[in-house]
Amino acid sequence: MKVKKLAIAVMLSTMFTGYSVANEVDLYKSENWKKQFPEQYTTWAETEQTTPESGKLEDLLASNPNLVSAWAGYGFAKDYNRARGHQFALTDITKTLRVGHPLVGHDGEVVGEAMAANCWSCKSPDIVRMYDKVGEANFSKNTWSTWGHEISNAIGCADCHELGTEDIRVSRPYADRAMKTIGKDFADQTHTMQASQTCAQCHVEYYFDGSDSKKVRYPWDHWVPGVKTDYKDVVNYTGTDGLYEGFAAEAQLAYYDQRNFKDWTNAISGAPSLKAQHPEFENMSDRTEHAMDNHLEFGCTTCHMPKTTNDKGVEYSNHKVTFEAEKLPESCLSCHDGADFKEIFDERKAEIKTLRFAANGTDPRLTEAHFKAQAIWSANGIKGLEAGKSIGEAKGSYEAALKAGTQLAAEMDSLLSKIRHAQWFWDSATASHGIHAHNPEEAVRLLEKSNAILDEAIAEADALLTKYAPSYVYDGSKYDTKAKVQPLAGLNFEAMKTSKELFIEQRVEKEWPVDLK
Numbered sequence: 001m002k003v004k005k006l007a008i009a010v011m012l013s014t015m016f017t018g019y020s021v022a023n024e025v026d027l028y029k030s031e032n033w034k035k036q037f038p039e040q041y042t043t044w045a046e047t048e049q050t051t052p053e054s055g056k057l058e059d060l061l062a063s064n065p066n067l068v069s070a071w072a073g074y075g076f077a078k079d080y081n082r083a084r085g086h087q088f089a090l091t092d093i094t095k096t097l098r099v100g101h102p103l104v105g106h107d108g109e110v111v112g113e114a115m116a117a118n119c120w121s122c123k124s125p126d127i128v129r130m131y132d133k134v135g136e137a138n139f140s141k142n143t144w145s146t147w148g149h150e151i152s153n154a155i156g157c158a159d160c161h162e163l164g165t166e167d168i169r170v171s172r173p174y175a176d177r178a179m180k181t182i183g184k185d186f187a188d189q190t191h192t193m194q195a196s197q198t199c200a201q202c203h204v205e206y207y208f209d210g211s212d213s214k215k216v217r218y219p220w221d222h223w224v225p226g227v228k229t230d231y232k233d234v235v236n237y238t239g240t241d242g243l244y245e246g247f248a249a250e251a252q253l254a255y256y257d258q259r260n261f262k263d264w265t266n267a268i269s270g271a272p273s274l275k276a277q278h279p280e281f282e283n284m285s286d287r288t289e290h291a292m293d294n295h296l297e298f299g300c301t302t303c304h305m306p307k308t309t310n311d312k313g314v315e316y317s318n319h320k321v322t323f324e325a326e327k328l329p330e331s332c333l334s335c336h337d338g339a340d341f342k343e344i345f346d347e348r349k350a351e352i353k354t355l356r357f358a359a360n361g362t363d364p365r366l367t368e369a370h371f372k373a374q375a376i377w378s379a380n381g382i383k384g385l386e387a388g389k390s391i392g393e394a395k396g397s398y399e400a401a402l403k404a405g406t407q408l409a410a411e412m413d414s415l416l417s418k419i420r421h422a423q424w425f426w427d428s429a430t431a432s433h434g435i436h437a438h439n440p441e442e443a444v445r446l447l448e449k450s451n452a453i454l455d456e457a458i459a460e461a462d463a464l465l466t467k468y469a470p471s472y473v474y475d476g477s478k479y480d481t482k483a484k485v486q487p488l489a490g491l492n493f494e495a496m497k498t499s500k501e502l503f504i505e506q507r508v509e510k511e512w513p514v515d516l517k
Contacts, residue, residue: 027163028125030156037157037166039310044156044319048517050085057092058082065482066363069370070423072489073267073391074275075099075114078496083433086155086321089123091517094148094508101499102145103506112499115144118216121172122202125158126151128171136173137213145507152513160198168198175201178218196299200281203300203433205252207277209261219255220247247282249428249446253421262420267391267490268384269373270398271416276427283432283439303328323437348436348443352429355447362426362447365454367479369419372461372472373412377401379469380408391490411464418457425450 025032034041060080061067071077075098084092093099100114118140120127130139130150139147162169170176170186179186179197186197208214237243243250253274256262262272284300305317306327318327325338356363374384382401384394402409402416429435429446436443465472479485486493508514 026153028129028158029153030158033157033164036164037316039314039316040157040319044321045087046320047085047322048087050320050322051088057084059482061486062482064357064363065480065485066367068482068485068489068491069268069367069479070266070363070427071273071275072269072370072385073395074264074273076275077486077489078491078493088517089155090151090153090514093119093123094512094514094516095500095504097496097500099144101496101503102143103503110143110145112503113143113145116140116208116214117142117144117146118208118214119144120147120151121174121216123155124151124153125156125171126153128158131173136215140208140215141213148507148512148514152515155202159201168194170197170201172201172216174206174216174218175204178220181218182220190297192297192299192302195301195305196281196284199300203278203280205277205279205282205428207256207261207263219252221255247279247286249276249279249425252428253424265395265399266370266419267394268488269370269416269419270377270384270395270402270412271370271373271419271423273420274424274427276424276431279428279432280434280438283435283442298332302332323434345436348440352436352440352443352447355444355451356426356430360451362422362450362454364476365451365458366419366423366426367485368474368476369422369454369457369461371479372458372465372474373415373419375469375472375474376412376415376461376464379465379472385488385490394490415457415460415464418453418460422450422453422457425453 027033030041030044058081060082061077067080068077071080079097081092081096098114099119100112102110102113105111127139130147133150159171160168168191170179175197176186179200184193184197186194189197204218206216206218208216237250237254242248244254245251256274261274263275264273265271266273280300301317303323304321305319306329307315308318308327309315325341328336328338355361374386377384377398378386380401382397383389384397385391389397402413425446429443429450432438432443479488483493504516508516
Protein backbone atom coordinates (compact mmCIF):
# COMPACT_ATOMS: atom_id res chain seq x y z
CA MET A 1 0.00 0.00 0.00
CA LYS A 2 2.78 2.43 0.87
CA VAL A 3 4.60 1.75 -2.38
CA LYS A 4 1.38 2.17 -4.35
CA LYS A 5 0.61 5.53 -2.77
CA LEU A 6 4.13 6.77 -3.32
CA ALA A 7 3.99 5.68 -6.94
CA ILE A 8 0.73 7.55 -7.44
CA ALA A 9 2.18 10.69 -5.92
CA VAL A 10 5.24 10.54 -8.16
CA MET A 11 3.19 9.74 -11.26
CA LEU A 12 0.83 12.65 -10.66
CA SER A 13 3.44 15.25 -9.77
CA THR A 14 3.95 16.39 -13.36
CA MET A 15 0.20 16.38 -14.05
CA PHE A 16 -0.49 18.76 -11.18
CA THR A 17 2.40 21.19 -11.33
CA GLY A 18 4.60 20.43 -14.27
CA TYR A 19 7.43 19.62 -11.89
CA SER A 20 9.75 16.73 -12.49
CA VAL A 21 9.70 13.62 -10.31
CA ALA A 22 12.65 15.03 -8.40
CA ASN A 23 10.30 17.76 -7.14
CA GLU A 24 7.64 15.38 -5.86
CA VAL A 25 4.36 17.04 -4.94
CA ASP A 26 2.86 16.68 -1.48
CA LEU A 27 -0.67 15.56 -2.32
CA TYR A 28 -1.70 15.77 1.31
CA LYS A 29 -1.49 19.55 0.82
CA SER A 30 -4.69 20.84 -0.77
CA GLU A 31 -2.98 23.74 -2.54
CA ASN A 32 -1.32 21.16 -4.78
CA TRP A 33 -4.72 20.10 -6.16
CA LYS A 34 -5.59 23.61 -7.32
CA LYS A 35 -4.40 23.33 -10.92
CA GLN A 36 -6.27 20.08 -11.59
CA PHE A 37 -9.45 20.99 -9.66
CA PRO A 38 -9.66 24.81 -9.59
CA GLU A 39 -13.35 25.23 -8.66
CA GLN A 40 -13.21 22.59 -5.97
CA TYR A 41 -10.07 24.18 -4.54
CA THR A 42 -11.50 27.70 -4.62
CA THR A 43 -14.64 26.67 -2.75
CA TRP A 44 -12.60 24.57 -0.31
CA ALA A 45 -10.56 27.69 0.47
CA GLU A 46 -13.82 29.44 1.37
CA THR A 47 -14.18 27.21 4.43
CA GLU A 48 -12.05 29.90 6.06
CA GLN A 49 -15.15 32.09 5.89
CA THR A 50 -17.14 29.63 8.02
CA THR A 51 -16.52 31.37 11.30
CA PRO A 52 -18.49 33.49 13.79
CA GLU A 53 -19.53 36.88 12.45
CA SER A 54 -16.96 38.61 14.65
CA GLY A 55 -14.22 36.51 13.08
CA LYS A 56 -13.08 35.62 16.58
CA LEU A 57 -13.43 32.48 18.66
CA GLU A 58 -16.74 32.21 20.51
CA ASP A 59 -16.22 30.93 24.05
CA LEU A 60 -19.09 28.52 24.75
CA LEU A 61 -17.97 27.99 28.35
CA ALA A 62 -18.48 31.69 28.98
CA SER A 63 -21.95 31.66 27.44
CA ASN A 64 -22.90 28.42 29.25
CA PRO A 65 -20.83 27.83 32.42
CA ASN A 66 -22.85 24.68 33.16
CA LEU A 67 -20.53 22.99 30.69
CA VAL A 68 -17.60 23.48 33.08
CA SER A 69 -19.20 21.47 35.88
CA ALA A 70 -20.51 18.82 33.48
CA TRP A 71 -16.99 18.28 32.13
CA ALA A 72 -14.99 18.96 35.32
CA GLY A 73 -11.79 16.95 35.28
CA TYR A 74 -11.88 16.62 31.47
CA GLY A 75 -10.25 18.81 28.86
CA PHE A 76 -13.46 20.40 27.63
CA ALA A 77 -13.88 22.16 30.99
CA LYS A 78 -10.71 24.09 30.24
CA ASP A 79 -11.64 25.42 26.83
CA TYR A 80 -14.53 24.90 24.40
CA ASN A 81 -15.22 27.21 21.49
CA ARG A 82 -17.79 27.26 18.73
CA ALA A 83 -16.76 25.13 15.75
CA ARG A 84 -15.22 26.93 12.79
CA GLY A 85 -14.50 25.98 9.19
CA HIS A 86 -12.15 23.18 8.16
CA GLN A 87 -9.38 25.68 7.43
CA PHE A 88 -9.06 26.33 11.16
CA ALA A 89 -8.78 22.69 12.24
CA LEU A 90 -5.06 22.70 12.99
CA THR A 91 -5.07 26.18 14.51
CA ASP A 92 -7.90 25.40 16.88
CA ILE A 93 -6.58 22.06 18.13
CA THR A 94 -3.08 23.49 18.58
CA LYS A 95 -4.26 26.55 20.48
CA THR A 96 -6.97 24.95 22.59
CA LEU A 97 -6.24 24.50 26.28
CA ARG A 98 -7.76 21.01 26.08
CA VAL A 99 -4.64 19.38 24.65
CA GLY A 100 -2.44 20.87 27.35
CA HIS A 101 0.82 22.78 27.00
CA PRO A 102 3.45 20.06 26.43
CA LEU A 103 7.00 21.33 26.93
CA VAL A 104 10.26 19.42 27.19
CA GLY A 105 11.59 19.55 30.75
CA HIS A 106 15.22 19.71 31.86
CA ASP A 107 15.34 15.93 32.03
CA GLY A 108 14.16 15.61 28.44
CA GLU A 109 10.72 14.38 29.44
CA VAL A 110 7.61 16.12 28.12
CA VAL A 111 5.44 17.74 30.79
CA GLY A 112 2.02 19.33 30.43
CA GLU A 113 0.71 16.73 27.99
CA ALA A 114 -3.05 16.20 28.18
CA MET A 115 -4.29 14.31 25.16
CA ALA A 116 -3.62 11.18 23.12
CA ALA A 117 -2.14 11.20 19.62
CA ASN A 118 -5.44 10.27 17.99
CA CYS A 119 -6.81 13.72 18.82
CA TRP A 120 -5.18 14.56 15.46
CA SER A 121 -7.41 12.02 13.71
CA CYS A 122 -10.06 14.44 12.47
CA LYS A 123 -7.86 17.47 12.03
CA SER A 124 -5.53 16.67 9.14
CA PRO A 125 -5.02 14.30 6.18
CA ASP A 126 -1.46 13.94 7.48
CA ILE A 127 -2.88 11.36 9.87
CA VAL A 128 -3.22 8.97 6.92
CA ARG A 129 0.33 9.63 5.78
CA MET A 130 1.54 8.99 9.31
CA TYR A 131 -0.37 5.72 9.57
CA ASP A 132 1.47 4.59 6.45
CA LYS A 133 4.78 5.93 7.72
CA VAL A 134 4.86 4.63 11.30
CA GLY A 135 1.83 2.33 11.51
CA GLU A 136 -1.63 3.03 12.93
CA ALA A 137 -0.87 1.32 16.24
CA ASN A 138 2.45 3.10 16.77
CA PHE A 139 0.92 6.46 15.97
CA SER A 140 -2.08 5.89 18.20
CA LYS A 141 -0.35 4.70 21.35
CA ASN A 142 1.72 7.87 21.65
CA THR A 143 0.77 11.28 23.04
CA TRP A 144 -0.65 14.24 21.13
CA SER A 145 2.50 16.37 20.85
CA THR A 146 4.66 13.40 19.78
CA TRP A 147 3.66 13.94 16.15
CA GLY A 148 3.16 17.72 16.06
CA HIS A 149 6.24 18.25 13.93
CA GLU A 150 4.70 15.99 11.26
CA ILE A 151 1.30 17.69 10.98
CA SER A 152 1.02 20.67 8.66
CA ASN A 153 -2.05 20.31 6.43
CA ALA A 154 -5.59 21.27 7.42
CA ILE A 155 -8.60 19.14 6.51
CA GLY A 156 -8.74 18.96 2.73
CA CYS A 157 -8.65 17.00 -0.50
CA ALA A 158 -6.65 13.97 0.64
CA ASP A 159 -9.04 13.27 3.51
CA CYS A 160 -11.80 12.20 1.14
CA HIS A 161 -10.17 11.51 -2.24
CA GLU A 162 -7.68 9.04 -3.64
CA LEU A 163 -4.44 10.96 -3.99
CA GLY A 164 -4.62 13.21 -7.02
CA THR A 165 -7.99 12.01 -8.31
CA GLU A 166 -11.67 12.84 -7.95
CA ASP A 167 -12.41 9.32 -6.70
CA ILE A 168 -13.68 9.44 -3.12
CA ARG A 169 -12.36 7.14 -0.43
CA VAL A 170 -12.54 6.33 3.25
CA SER A 171 -8.96 7.17 4.14
CA ARG A 172 -9.09 6.28 7.86
CA PRO A 173 -8.71 2.53 8.48
CA TYR A 174 -10.75 2.70 11.69
CA ALA A 175 -13.72 4.16 9.79
CA ASP A 176 -13.43 1.45 7.16
CA ARG A 177 -13.41 -1.23 9.87
CA ALA A 178 -16.48 0.27 11.52
CA MET A 179 -18.46 0.41 8.28
CA LYS A 180 -17.64 -3.21 7.53
CA THR A 181 -18.74 -4.18 11.04
CA ILE A 182 -22.27 -2.94 10.34
CA GLY A 183 -22.41 -4.34 6.80
CA LYS A 184 -21.87 -1.05 5.00
CA ASP A 185 -18.68 -1.81 3.07
CA PHE A 186 -17.66 1.32 1.20
CA ALA A 187 -17.37 -0.44 -2.17
CA ASP A 188 -20.96 -1.69 -1.95
CA GLN A 189 -22.63 1.65 -1.26
CA THR A 190 -24.26 4.19 -3.55
CA HIS A 191 -22.21 7.27 -4.36
CA THR A 192 -24.33 9.33 -1.98
CA MET A 193 -23.69 6.96 0.93
CA GLN A 194 -20.01 6.75 0.04
CA ALA A 195 -19.81 10.52 0.27
CA SER A 196 -21.54 10.42 3.67
CA GLN A 197 -19.08 7.78 4.83
CA THR A 198 -16.19 10.11 4.07
CA CYS A 199 -17.86 12.60 6.43
CA ALA A 200 -18.34 9.81 8.98
CA GLN A 201 -14.59 9.55 9.36
CA CYS A 202 -14.97 12.51 11.72
CA HIS A 203 -18.61 13.47 12.22
CA VAL A 204 -19.37 10.43 14.34
CA GLU A 205 -19.22 9.11 17.91
CA TYR A 206 -15.90 7.43 18.65
CA TYR A 207 -13.59 6.55 21.50
CA PHE A 208 -10.22 5.03 22.26
CA ASP A 209 -9.19 3.22 25.40
CA GLY A 210 -6.18 1.36 26.74
CA SER A 211 -6.72 -1.62 24.46
CA ASP A 212 -5.64 -2.20 20.86
CA SER A 213 -2.87 0.43 21.04
CA LYS A 214 -5.50 3.14 21.62
CA LYS A 215 -6.68 2.98 18.01
CA VAL A 216 -9.84 4.92 17.27
CA ARG A 217 -12.98 2.81 17.60
CA TYR A 218 -16.68 3.37 16.97
CA PRO A 219 -19.12 1.77 19.45
CA TRP A 220 -20.82 -0.24 16.70
CA ASP A 221 -19.43 -3.67 17.49
CA HIS A 222 -22.56 -5.42 18.71
CA TRP A 223 -25.41 -4.39 16.47
CA VAL A 224 -26.14 -3.73 12.82
CA PRO A 225 -28.27 -0.60 12.36
CA GLY A 226 -31.67 -1.41 10.95
CA VAL A 227 -31.25 -5.15 11.51
CA LYS A 228 -32.71 -7.31 14.29
CA THR A 229 -29.61 -8.04 16.34
CA ASP A 230 -31.09 -8.86 19.78
CA TYR A 231 -28.60 -6.43 21.31
CA LYS A 232 -31.34 -5.32 23.69
CA ASP A 233 -31.21 -8.78 25.25
CA VAL A 234 -27.59 -8.11 26.27
CA VAL A 235 -28.75 -5.27 28.52
CA ASN A 236 -32.07 -6.89 29.54
CA TYR A 237 -34.11 -4.23 27.76
CA THR A 238 -37.76 -5.23 27.23
CA GLY A 239 -39.01 -2.26 25.22
CA THR A 240 -40.36 -2.54 21.68
CA ASP A 241 -39.27 0.84 20.33
CA GLY A 242 -36.27 -0.41 18.35
CA LEU A 243 -33.70 1.57 20.30
CA TYR A 244 -31.24 -1.34 20.15
CA GLU A 245 -31.57 -1.94 16.43
CA GLY A 246 -29.86 1.25 15.33
CA PHE A 247 -27.51 4.09 16.14
CA ALA A 248 -29.58 5.46 19.02
CA ALA A 249 -27.81 6.86 22.07
CA GLU A 250 -29.31 4.08 24.20
CA ALA A 251 -27.49 1.40 22.23
CA GLN A 252 -24.18 3.22 22.47
CA LEU A 253 -24.64 3.77 26.20
CA ALA A 254 -25.39 0.07 26.67
CA TYR A 255 -22.19 -0.74 24.79
CA TYR A 256 -20.16 1.47 27.13
CA ASP A 257 -21.98 0.32 30.27
CA GLN A 258 -21.44 -3.34 29.46
CA ARG A 259 -17.70 -2.69 29.24
CA ASN A 260 -17.66 -0.45 32.31
CA PHE A 261 -16.03 2.16 30.07
CA LYS A 262 -15.63 5.81 31.01
CA ASP A 263 -13.81 8.68 29.39
CA TRP A 264 -13.05 10.24 32.76
CA THR A 265 -14.22 10.67 36.36
CA ASN A 266 -15.99 13.97 36.97
CA ALA A 267 -13.79 15.88 39.41
CA ILE A 268 -16.72 17.58 41.16
CA SER A 269 -19.14 14.68 41.65
CA GLY A 270 -17.07 11.56 41.01
CA ALA A 271 -19.46 10.38 38.28
CA PRO A 272 -17.82 7.92 35.84
CA SER A 273 -18.49 9.99 32.73
CA LEU A 274 -18.73 9.69 28.97
CA LYS A 275 -18.03 12.44 26.44
CA ALA A 276 -20.20 12.19 23.35
CA GLN A 277 -18.24 13.41 20.34
CA HIS A 278 -20.28 14.58 17.36
CA PRO A 279 -22.66 11.86 16.11
CA GLU A 280 -23.93 13.64 13.01
CA PHE A 281 -23.63 10.53 10.82
CA GLU A 282 -25.70 8.49 13.24
CA ASN A 283 -28.36 11.19 13.55
CA MET A 284 -28.58 11.54 9.78
CA SER A 285 -28.74 7.79 9.17
CA ASP A 286 -31.09 6.55 11.86
CA ARG A 287 -34.30 7.46 13.69
CA THR A 288 -35.07 10.37 11.37
CA GLU A 289 -38.20 11.18 9.38
CA HIS A 290 -36.08 11.52 6.25
CA ALA A 291 -35.09 7.85 6.42
CA MET A 292 -38.08 6.69 4.41
CA ASP A 293 -38.42 4.55 1.31
CA ASN A 294 -40.20 7.17 -0.78
CA HIS A 295 -37.78 10.02 -0.06
CA LEU A 296 -35.16 11.12 -2.55
CA GLU A 297 -31.77 9.70 -1.74
CA PHE A 298 -29.78 12.28 0.14
CA GLY A 299 -26.76 12.44 2.37
CA CYS A 300 -24.34 14.87 3.99
CA THR A 301 -23.12 16.28 0.69
CA THR A 302 -26.63 16.92 -0.66
CA CYS A 303 -26.99 19.94 1.62
CA HIS A 304 -23.40 20.76 2.58
CA MET A 305 -21.65 20.24 -0.77
CA PRO A 306 -24.36 20.76 -3.42
CA LYS A 307 -23.63 20.49 -7.11
CA THR A 308 -23.07 23.73 -9.02
CA THR A 309 -21.75 24.75 -12.45
CA ASN A 310 -18.83 26.94 -13.47
CA ASP A 311 -18.93 29.63 -16.16
CA LYS A 312 -18.31 26.95 -18.80
CA GLY A 313 -21.32 24.94 -17.71
CA VAL A 314 -19.26 22.18 -16.11
CA GLU A 315 -20.80 20.69 -12.97
CA TYR A 316 -18.79 20.30 -9.78
CA SER A 317 -19.36 19.94 -6.03
CA ASN A 318 -19.13 23.06 -3.91
CA HIS A 319 -16.47 22.30 -1.27
CA LYS A 320 -17.25 25.18 1.09
CA VAL A 321 -18.95 22.61 3.36
CA THR A 322 -21.65 24.78 4.84
CA PHE A 323 -25.41 25.11 4.47
CA GLU A 324 -26.88 27.67 2.09
CA ALA A 325 -30.56 26.94 1.48
CA GLU A 326 -30.72 28.77 -1.82
CA LYS A 327 -28.08 26.43 -3.24
CA LEU A 328 -29.96 23.21 -2.53
CA PRO A 329 -30.50 20.90 -5.51
CA GLU A 330 -33.61 21.49 -7.64
CA SER A 331 -34.94 18.09 -6.58
CA CYS A 332 -35.03 19.38 -2.99
CA LEU A 333 -36.39 22.85 -3.77
CA SER A 334 -39.34 21.35 -5.62
CA CYS A 335 -40.69 20.41 -2.15
CA HIS A 336 -38.78 22.70 0.21
CA ASP A 337 -38.78 26.49 -0.03
CA GLY A 338 -35.26 27.67 0.72
CA ALA A 339 -36.55 30.91 2.23
CA ASP A 340 -38.45 28.96 4.89
CA PHE A 341 -35.43 27.21 6.36
CA LYS A 342 -34.36 30.04 8.67
CA GLU A 343 -37.78 30.26 10.28
CA ILE A 344 -38.01 26.48 10.63
CA PHE A 345 -34.54 26.21 12.13
CA ASP A 346 -35.13 29.11 14.51
CA GLU A 347 -38.26 27.41 15.84
CA ARG A 348 -36.42 24.14 16.34
CA LYS A 349 -33.51 25.86 18.10
CA ALA A 350 -35.93 27.66 20.41
CA GLU A 351 -37.53 24.38 21.50
CA ILE A 352 -34.12 22.81 22.13
CA LYS A 353 -32.92 25.86 24.08
CA THR A 354 -36.00 25.74 26.30
CA LEU A 355 -35.33 22.10 27.14
CA ARG A 356 -31.75 23.01 27.99
CA PHE A 357 -31.81 26.42 29.62
CA ALA A 358 -35.19 26.87 31.30
CA ALA A 359 -35.14 26.80 35.09
CA ASN A 360 -35.90 23.08 35.00
CA GLY A 361 -33.75 22.41 31.93
CA THR A 362 -30.92 19.92 31.55
CA ASP A 363 -27.97 22.28 31.71
CA PRO A 364 -28.51 24.03 35.05
CA ARG A 365 -29.79 20.82 36.64
CA LEU A 366 -26.70 18.88 35.59
CA THR A 367 -24.68 21.47 37.50
CA GLU A 368 -27.03 21.03 40.47
CA ALA A 369 -26.66 17.25 40.42
CA HIS A 370 -22.86 17.34 40.27
CA PHE A 371 -22.47 19.81 43.14
CA LYS A 372 -25.06 18.06 45.30
CA ALA A 373 -23.13 14.81 44.82
CA GLN A 374 -19.98 16.61 45.94
CA ALA A 375 -21.77 17.84 49.06
CA ILE A 376 -22.85 14.29 49.93
CA TRP A 377 -19.29 13.02 49.62
CA SER A 378 -17.98 15.91 51.71
CA ALA A 379 -20.53 15.32 54.46
CA ASN A 380 -19.17 11.77 54.73
CA GLY A 381 -15.54 12.87 54.99
CA ILE A 382 -14.62 12.06 51.36
CA LYS A 383 -12.60 15.13 50.44
CA GLY A 384 -12.58 16.61 46.96
CA LEU A 385 -11.93 19.92 45.26
CA GLU A 386 -13.96 21.80 47.86
CA ALA A 387 -11.38 20.70 50.45
CA GLY A 388 -8.46 22.02 48.42
CA LYS A 389 -7.58 18.71 46.78
CA SER A 390 -6.20 18.60 43.23
CA ILE A 391 -8.24 17.22 40.37
CA GLY A 392 -6.28 13.97 40.50
CA GLU A 393 -6.67 13.66 44.27
CA ALA A 394 -10.41 14.35 44.12
CA LYS A 395 -10.93 11.72 41.43
CA GLY A 396 -8.86 9.23 43.39
CA SER A 397 -10.86 9.83 46.57
CA TYR A 398 -14.19 9.25 44.83
CA GLU A 399 -13.03 6.21 42.90
CA ALA A 400 -11.67 4.61 46.07
CA ALA A 401 -14.87 5.40 48.01
CA LEU A 402 -17.02 3.78 45.30
CA LYS A 403 -15.00 0.59 45.62
CA ALA A 404 -15.20 0.48 49.42
CA GLY A 405 -18.29 -1.73 49.55
CA THR A 406 -20.02 0.53 52.09
CA GLN A 407 -23.65 1.64 52.23
CA LEU A 408 -22.49 5.08 51.05
CA ALA A 409 -20.75 3.47 48.09
CA ALA A 410 -23.97 1.73 47.05
CA GLU A 411 -25.99 4.92 47.47
CA MET A 412 -23.53 7.01 45.50
CA ASP A 413 -23.16 4.38 42.80
CA SER A 414 -26.89 4.60 42.20
CA LEU A 415 -26.87 8.40 42.13
CA LEU A 416 -23.76 8.74 39.98
CA SER A 417 -25.04 6.18 37.48
CA LYS A 418 -28.11 8.34 36.97
CA ILE A 419 -25.94 11.43 36.51
CA ARG A 420 -23.76 9.53 34.01
CA HIS A 421 -26.80 8.45 31.99
CA ALA A 422 -28.54 11.83 32.07
CA GLN A 423 -25.37 13.56 30.93
CA TRP A 424 -24.83 11.04 28.12
CA PHE A 425 -28.28 11.65 26.63
CA TRP A 426 -27.84 15.43 27.02
CA ASP A 427 -24.41 15.34 25.39
CA SER A 428 -25.58 13.03 22.60
CA ALA A 429 -28.00 15.76 21.56
CA THR A 430 -25.93 18.86 22.24
CA ALA A 431 -22.61 17.62 20.85
CA SER A 432 -24.23 16.70 17.53
CA HIS A 433 -23.59 19.72 15.31
CA GLY A 434 -26.70 20.83 13.48
CA ILE A 435 -29.04 18.33 15.11
CA HIS A 436 -31.80 20.95 14.92
CA ALA A 437 -31.58 20.51 11.14
CA HIS A 438 -30.57 16.85 10.88
CA ASN A 439 -32.88 15.26 13.42
CA PRO A 440 -34.75 17.70 15.70
CA GLU A 441 -37.15 15.02 16.96
CA GLU A 442 -34.20 13.02 18.26
CA ALA A 443 -32.75 16.08 19.98
CA VAL A 444 -36.02 16.68 21.79
CA ARG A 445 -36.37 13.01 22.68
CA LEU A 446 -32.85 12.84 24.12
CA LEU A 447 -33.19 16.04 26.14
CA GLU A 448 -36.57 15.01 27.52
CA LYS A 449 -35.09 11.66 28.51
CA SER A 450 -32.13 13.39 30.16
CA ASN A 451 -34.50 15.66 32.08
CA ALA A 452 -36.56 12.69 33.27
CA ILE A 453 -33.43 10.96 34.59
CA LEU A 454 -32.34 14.20 36.26
CA ASP A 455 -35.70 14.32 38.05
CA GLU A 456 -34.80 10.98 39.62
CA ALA A 457 -31.16 11.91 40.26
CA ILE A 458 -31.92 15.19 42.03
CA ALA A 459 -34.66 13.60 44.11
CA GLU A 460 -32.21 10.89 45.12
CA ALA A 461 -29.51 13.46 45.89
CA ASP A 462 -31.94 15.50 48.01
CA ALA A 463 -32.84 12.42 50.04
CA LEU A 464 -29.17 11.67 50.69
CA LEU A 465 -28.51 15.30 51.64
CA THR A 466 -31.39 15.16 54.11
CA LYS A 467 -29.76 12.06 55.57
CA TYR A 468 -26.13 13.23 55.61
CA ALA A 469 -26.11 17.04 55.33
CA PRO A 470 -29.51 18.42 56.42
CA SER A 471 -28.24 22.00 56.60
CA TYR A 472 -26.96 22.02 53.01
CA VAL A 473 -28.67 24.48 50.67
CA TYR A 474 -27.90 24.48 46.95
CA ASP A 475 -27.30 27.97 45.54
CA GLY A 476 -27.12 28.04 41.74
CA SER A 477 -25.85 31.64 41.71
CA LYS A 478 -22.45 30.32 42.82
CA TYR A 479 -22.04 28.57 39.49
CA ASP A 480 -23.49 31.01 36.94
CA THR A 481 -20.27 32.24 35.30
CA LYS A 482 -17.21 30.55 33.87
CA ALA A 483 -15.01 32.64 36.17
CA LYS A 484 -16.84 31.24 39.20
CA VAL A 485 -17.02 27.60 38.16
CA GLN A 486 -13.55 26.94 36.73
CA PRO A 487 -11.75 27.45 40.07
CA LEU A 488 -14.36 25.17 41.69
CA ALA A 489 -13.47 22.61 39.01
CA GLY A 490 -9.78 22.85 39.99
CA LEU A 491 -8.78 25.06 37.07
CA ASN A 492 -6.74 28.26 36.85
CA PHE A 493 -7.60 29.78 33.48
CA GLU A 494 -4.91 32.47 33.47
CA ALA A 495 -2.18 29.98 34.39
CA MET A 496 -3.31 27.61 31.64
CA LYS A 497 -3.42 30.44 29.12
CA THR A 498 0.11 31.55 30.04
CA SER A 499 1.43 28.00 29.76
CA LYS A 500 -0.25 27.57 26.39
CA GLU A 501 1.33 30.75 25.05
CA LEU A 502 4.75 29.50 26.17
CA PHE A 503 4.14 26.14 24.45
CA ILE A 504 3.25 27.84 21.18
CA GLU A 505 6.30 30.08 21.40
CA GLN A 506 8.79 27.39 22.43
CA ARG A 507 7.58 24.41 20.42
CA VAL A 508 5.01 25.21 17.77
CA GLU A 509 6.60 28.32 16.32
CA LYS A 510 10.11 26.83 16.47
CA GLU A 511 9.59 23.16 15.63
CA TRP A 512 6.18 22.54 14.04
CA PRO A 513 5.30 23.21 10.39
CA VAL A 514 1.69 24.21 11.02
CA ASP A 515 0.71 27.71 9.90
CA LEU A 516 -1.58 29.04 12.64
CA LYS A 517 -4.39 31.25 11.35
